[in-house]
Amino acid sequence: MHIDILTLFPDMLSGMFNTSILKRAQEKEKLSCNLIDFREYAANKHKKVDDYPYGGGAGMVLAAQPIFDAVEAVTNEQQERPRIILMCPQGELYTQKKAEELAKEDHLVFICGHYEGYDERIREHLVTDEISIGDYVLTGGELGAAVVVDSVVRLLPDVLGNTASAPEDSFSTGLLEHPHYTRPADFRGMKVPDVLLSGNHAHIENWRRRESFRRTYNRRGELFYNLDLSEEDQILLDEIKKNQD
Known part of the structure; x- marks a missing residue:
């Protein structure tokens, strides 16, 4: 499996890929991963990725352009579109069943937002899944993506030391x-x-x-x-x- 994570704060996630099960999965060549700062895809000279919402309101909204371009950069050579997952409190409540579903994929792309929200065109025209890890709001999507990635990768064949561990887990x-x-x-x-x-x-x-x-x-x-x-x-x-x- 290959995982791309689009985030404004790659350092929040880099440590988890160098420890424990995720490190072991990479050493066994069951997993490869890439942390992408989508600010680098902003088309404006100031690398600005957000703007004020149309119609007014509090907070800033992540613009479509940097995220669309970043996703296209990591998927443009693929014949089949990968699962593109938006971490979002409005998304589908995450379950073990969803983890087992995602573990069957070869490529996952996670989008981690910050600020008030996403330009709606990202939801409507880019992502395949919206996932929430619970009925509460975090500062950004990175912690949620870390939870999903950990729960998915441990289900990949030969990643856990004991092959019976995952099927016997709670909720499995x-x-x-x-x-x-x-x-x-x-x-x-x-x-x-x-x-x-x-x-x-x-x-x-x-x-x-x-x-x-x-x-x-x-x-x-x-x-x-x-x-x-x-x-x-x-x-x-x-x-x-x-x-x-």
Whole structure:
């Protein structure tokens, strides 16, 4: 996968590509990335990328020209148009399902804005996706893009050390993940559940699924509305509800 990020502040993002999973992905040649200061594409001599909004109002609006030219510069040699993602509080609320969808792409382009907003022609004629990471407003799109990039890259084949890690994550199955424990088995009188020490893998998997259901019901019960539960799963959920009530 290749990722281009258009931003006025490349230094905000450069560090994350040199650490942890993103660094490992590049070392394994699963990822290449490019941070682009779209101010360099401004056609005016002062490299100005924003202007006052037509009709008046507070704040400044990012102009179409620098962003259009920057996107065209990174995509003009491609036969197929890549996914061009606008980080925006008005966008689609980001989910694990969206991360899995984007992880199938070969090329992603992120546009990170600042100021009051974008010229609407950028939304209407340039981008393919608008994404929000939550119902709140950030100073700019860089932090949101960092969240999306991290969640996508970790899903690329062979990036994580354990191939089972990503499929078992919270939300990948539609449920929250079960609890985890490690050594020692008894820490200050707080003990690991006996089933995890039993060596019986069938019992362990049953416990983990039950705990995943229990945690999801207690913390994010609305997630069950989107799941197609088997008869066995429905019985398990009904039992958890009964015991909780």
